Amino acid sequence: MRIVQRNGPDARRKLFLGSFVHCKALDELEYLHNAAVAVDKEGTIVAVERECDEVRARETVLPRLGWGEDEVEVVKAREGQFFFPGFIDTHLHASQYPNVGIFGKSTLLDWLNTYTFPLEASLADPARARQVYARVIRKTLSHGTTCAAYYATIDVPSTNLLADLCLAAGQRALVGRVCMDQLSPDYYRDATPESSLAYTRASIAHIRTIDPSLSLIRPIITPRFAPSCSLPLLRQLGALAQETRLPIQTHISENPSEIALVQQLFPPSATGAPDNSYASVYDAAGLLTERTILAHAVHLTDAEADLVAARGAKISHCPCSNSALASGAARVRWLLDRGIVCGLGTDMSGGFSPSVLEAARHAVLVSRHVSFTTAGGNSEREKLSVEEVLFLATRGGAEVVGLEGRVGKFEVGMEWDAQLVGLGVVGEDGGVGGEDEGGNVDVFGWESWPDRVAKWVYNGDDRNTKRVWVRGRLVHERR
Numbered sequence: 001m002r003i004v005q006r007n008g009p010d011a012r013r014k015l016f017l018g019s020f021v022h023c024k025a026l027d028e029l030e031y032l033h034n035a036a037v038a039v040d041k042e043g044t045i046v047a048v049e050r051e052c053d054e055v056r057a058r059e060t061v062l063p064r065l066g067w068g069e070d071e072v073e074v075v076k077a078r079e080g081q082f083f084f085p086g087f088i089d090t091h092l093h094a095s096q097y098p099n100v101g102i103f104g105k106s107t108l109l110d111w112l113n114t115y116t117f118p119l120e121a122s123l124a125d126p127a128r129a130r131q132v133y134a135r136v137i138r139k140t141l142s143h144g145t146t147c148a149a150y151y152a153t154i155d156v157p158s159t160n161l162l163a164d165l166c167l168a169a170g171q172r173a174l175v176g177r178v179c180m181d182q183l184s185p186d187y188y189r190d191a192t193p194e195s196s197l198a199y200t201r202a203s204i205a206h207i208r209t210i211d212p213s214l215s216l217i218r219p220i221i222t223p224r225f226a227p228s229c230s231l232p233l234l235r236q237l238g239a240l241a242q243e244t245r246l247p248i249q250t251h252i253s254e255n256p257s258e259i260a261l262v263q264q265l266f267p268p269s270a271t272g273a274p275d276n277s278y279a280s281v282y283d284a285a286g287l288l289t290e291r292t293i294l295a296h297a298v299h300l301t302d303a304e305a306d307l308v309a310a311r312g313a314k315i316s317h318c319p320c321s322n323s324a325l326a327s328g329a330a331r332v333r334w335l336l337d338r339g340i341v342c343g344l345g346t347d348m349s350g351g352f353s354p355s356v357l358e359a360a361r362h363a364v365l366v367s368r369h370v371s372f373t374t375a376g377g378n379s380e381r382e383k384l385s386v387e388e389v390l391f392l393a394t395r396g397g398a399e400v401v402g403l404e405g406r407v408g409k410f411e412v413g414m415e416w417d418a419q420l421v422g423l424g425v426v427g428e429d430g431g432v433g434g435e436d437e438g439g440n441v442d443v444f445g446w447e448s449w450p451d452r453v454a455k456w457v458y459n460g461d462d463r464n465t466k467r468v469w470v471r472g473r474l475v476h477e478r479r
């Protein structure tokens with residue numbers, strides 16, 4: 001695996017040829033075969049042509065675009081390969097990456113104290129932060145994650161470094177300095193709400209310096225979760241979000257003990273909210289907005305879900321994390337039915353895998369568990385399909401991070417954030433050769449395209465992610 005460092009403009013126009021698969025609607029994939037997609041120097045899709053091989057593309061598409069033959073780099077998907085939109089990881093902790101898979105039998109609150117806070121605090125060491133952040137970016141890119149909503153730590157220099165490294169690697173990212181000024185260890189918390197705010201502003205200012213248009217990297221206001229933030233801090237962060245119009249990310253309703261803590265810490269007499277529900281606490285602080293990403297939402301009440309829907313806040317479903325930390329099974333269909341926009345999050349290292357594909361398959365499985373407990377058992381309606389979880393991983397995620405209309409599907413005007421997926425094509429002798437070797441997904445040639453995609457979702461991994469582009473730039477190539 002190698003990372004291709006691409007920070008400056010990519011001088012080449014590109015013509016992608018072969019099979020393209022993307023989500024047309026929540027439960028519908030569209031398959032374009034023998035198609036051509038032209039991408040300009042800015043990384044924007046300028047043509048999508050069906051039934052168009054290279055000869056035809058050169059004869060018709062290039063002249064129409066006014067592109068000379070030599071100015072174009074041609075990228076072809078081979079047999080068994082297809083282009084798919086890049087994955088959007090709507091919730092992960094870059095700083096927790098070294099702990100993936102390490103959680104023992106803990107649940108949220110003891111997991112934070114035992115495993116998480118010590119690791120996050122240790123990233124104040126710049127060398128360690130560089131090592132961890134460089135790795136997590138490479139790793140997620142190698143799994144096809146073209147955009148990630150990252151939590152860093154409370155430390156400003158290393159949070160800024162994470163933003164620098166994302167920019168250098170060409171990964172789209174929302175980067176948040178974590179705010180927490182109470183109920184956290186002395187060695188790892190903000191001294192006061194004011195200092196938390198000042199440090200957050202410093203990190204926002206840094207990101208505005210390195211990417212003034214915020215087109216690749218965006219700051220995101222990050223109250224860790226209600227229990228670790230005082231009411232003044234929550235309110236000041238709400239005011240900051242209103243002032244800057246920046247996105248917000250936090251956790252909500254992940255674990256029963258956490259919810260009880262919120263109810264105890266934030267009575268309506270203090271918050272001014274109509275009740276002490278988790279969602280009302282955020283709402284009273286001005287943190288429930290159209291630009292808010294709420295991770296988990298496992299145990300929301302009907303009234304809370306209605307409030308989330310009314311405010312237009314979005315939800316990051318993190319099934320691997322919810323299973324690993326025994327938090328519960330989020331009712332995704334129930335959220336979608338209320339019109340709440342949902343995406344997928346790996347939530348490393350509550351989640352044990354850097355792969356959004358892994359999160360997608362666990363989203364299917366968790367939804368089947370939800371179906372056992374709904375409507376007397378085995379409710380068909382609760383089950384999410386392969387098509388639906390791929391929608392959450394791409395277009396749903398795009399909406400969660402505020403990039404709908406820019407990424408997530410292959411249409412003229414969208415940006416080319418994409419991955420080339422390759423499955424193992426089994427030869428007559430039972431062998432799988434060349435570039436396809438090493439993968440876990442074998443295709444025999446008689447499978448329908450929906451079946452091929454299902455095989456990828458259930459058995460695929462980074463060995464199937466052959467190349468990855470963000471805004472038209474190659475950012476990962478598997479060797």
Ligand SMILES: O=c1[nH]c(=O)c2nc[nH]c2[nH]1
Nearest residue numbers: 093224225251321347350
């Ligand atoms: O999954 C989670 N990961 C975290 O780091 C965290 N902090 C508060 N609540 C959390 N939930």
Ligand SMILES: [Zn+2]
Nearest residue numbers: 251295347350
């Ligand atoms: Zn989390």
